[in-house]
Amino acid sequence: MAEVEETFKRIQAHKGVIGVIVVNSEGIPIRSTLDNSTTVQYAGLISQLAAKARSTVRDIDPGNDLTFLRIRSKKHEIMVAPDKEYLLICIQSPHD
C-alpha cells in the first residue's frame, strides 16, 4: 500500500505533470488526482483508445503487444501504460 502511494507521489512530483489516473479493465477509475468529471471522461475515452491500439498492434502481428501509448497534442502529452488488468494514465505539459 505504501509503495503505491510512494509511486504516485514520485510521478506527481515530476516537472510538468498535470494529473495521474489509474483505471481498471472495466473502465472504472480507481485512483485519480483530477476532479471527478475530468477523470470519468479520460477513463472512458482513453481506455477505449488503448484497447483499440492494442488490438491494432496484435492484428498486424499476433506475437506483438502494446507496451506504451503516447498521445502528443498541442497543449500536452497523454501517456498511457497498459497492463493486463489496469491502465495508468499520466498527463504532462511541456515545461515552458
Added chain:
Amino acid sequence: MEIVYVYTKKRQEFGRQCNFSDRQAELHVDITPDPSLADNFIERNPVDTGIQCVQEMSEHEINTERFETSVRGINHTEGGWPKDVNPQEVEHVTRYRKKVEKDEMYISAIQQLGTIMEHTIRQNNAIDIYEEYFEDIEVDTVDETPSAKTINVFRDPNEIKRTSTHISWFPDGPRKLAVAYCNLEFQGSTPDTSMESYIWDVENPNKPETVLKPVSPLVCLEYNPKDSHILLGGCYNGQIAYWDTRKGSQPVEMSPIEHSHRDPAYKALWIQSKTGTECFSASSDGQVLWWDIRKMGEPTEKLYLDPTKKQDPTKALGAMALEYEPTMPTKFMVGCEQGSILSCNRKAKTPAEKIVAQYNGHLGPVYSLQRNPFFPKNFLSVGDWKARIWSEDIRESSIMWSRQYKSYLTDGCWSPVRPSVFLVTKMDGTLDVWDIIFKQNDPTLSLQVCDEPLHSLRVQEQGRLIACGSHSGTTTLLELSDGLTTLQRNEKNLVTAMFERETRREKILDSRHREMKLKERSKSSADGAKEEEPEEARLEEEDLYTKAEKEFYSIIEQEKKILEKKQQQGDDTDKADTGKQSPIAEGDEEEKTNGNPKKK
C-alpha cells in the same frame, strides 16, 4: 368446344414430289493464282505480332452516391460500475475503490507501470519537443507559383438549377456563406423553379444550413456587418426584404411593391449608421432608394440616376452595381447599365448636386465596383471585356485597365489583404487573379473553375478564401496560396507609387487633349465667323436630315429632266442613234447628250 380450322387443298394442285438422283462432281469455277497481284503488297519479314496470355480485364469508373453526414453529440454518463455499486453513492464508490487497492495484483501492476511512466516523463522533461526553432527569422518570400485550391463545392439542391447571383460571407469568420439564387434570364424561370436562397455552412456541402424563402427570387443578399443574424435581400420583382436567422425562413419584413423598384433590385448594401438598420438599394429602373429596416413601409430617400442633373426619371440610367465604403459614409458610387459610373454624395443640398461626377469608360453594363481597401481614392470597375482601375480625381478615363478579354467579365473584387491583388470572373468559367505589381499585362493566375459562366465572386475578409458562383448554382470555394495572401515587403509603397504614376500620366494626357482642343477652336475662330456658323448649323441633327433630303431630291429632278430630254431627242432622230442613246441614268448622260447634237 375445340376451335378447329380445316385447311383443304386438292391433290392435283400440289406440286410434284421431289425425286433426287446422284450425279458426278462438276467443276464450276477454277480460280488460278495470279502472282501479279502480289505486287500490290509489300512483303514483311519478320512480322511482329504481340501475343499475351493474360486475363482480359476492363476498367470501369464508378462514383459512389453522395454520402450524407450529420453531426450529433453523445451524452456521456458514468458507467461500468458493477451491479452492487451505485456510482452516485460516494460511500459505495470509495468502498469499492479501497477494495481494489488492497489487491496484490494492483500493487505490483502499479509499481511496474510507475517505473515505465517515470522513464517517459523524464524523457519528456529532458528535451522540450515543443521548442520553436528559428523563431526570430522572418519567413522569406518563397518564390512559389501562386495557386488556388478548390476546397468545397456547394450545389443547388433543387432540380431546376438557378444562377447564384450574389454571395455574402458571414461577418464573424469564414464559417458561413449566404448565396442568393435567381434565374436571371428574362422570363426564364418556370413556375416550378424554386425561389429559395440558402445559407451554407462551409463544412457541410450536402445540405444548406438555413433556407430563406422570399416571395420572389433574390438577386442579391448581404449580411449586416454589425449584426450577423440579419440579412438584407433584393428581389427579382424589385422589393427589398430583410431576414433574421433567429426568426425563421420567412422575411421579417418586405417593402411594399408600390414603393419598391420596378426592375430587379440588383444591389442592396448596408449603410454605416448609429442604429445599424439603414440600407440602400439600386436597380436598373434608375432609382436608388434608401431604407430603414425598422420601417419598410416606404423608402426614406429616393434618387434618380439622371446624369443631366435634372432628376428626370425618364432619363435615368439603370444601375447594376453599387459601391459603399463605411469609412466614407456620405459618398457612394453606382455602376450603370450604359457603362458609366456615377459618383454621388448623399448629403448634397439639392438633388441635382447629388450626382457629383460621371466616369465613362465601359462599353457595356458595369457589373462590379469596389474601392481599393487600402487606397480608397482608387476603385476597380468590371464590365464588358475589360477591368478598369480609376482614380477619383481623373474623370475622363481610367488610369489603368486590363487587356481586352475574349469573354465577358461578370464580377470583380479587390483582395482585402493585399492592395495590389484583385480578382475577376468571366463568362467562360475562369477566375483570374491579377497582381499589378507583379505583372500588368496578364493575370498572375488564371483558373478554370467550371465549364459554365461564373456570375458572382466574393473574397472573405481574411483574404484566403474565395467563393464564386456559377450559372447553374454551383458555388465553389477556393483557397489562395500564401503568395497571394501575405503582404509583401514594400507592397504598399509600390502600389502607391504605381497609382500616382498612372494618375499623373492621365493628367498629362488630359491636359494635352485640352490644349489641342483649344488650339483647334482658336484656329477656326481666326478663319472667320461665317465659316463657323454654317459648320455649327450643319452640326444640328435636324438640319442635316433636311439637307440630305433636299440634295437627294434635287439630284433626282436633274436626272428626270435629262431622261425627258433624251426621250424627246430619241423621238426626233432615227433609230440609228438609239444604240448610242441608251437610257441609263448615269453621270455620263450629260456628256452623251451633249455629244449627240454634234454627231448628228
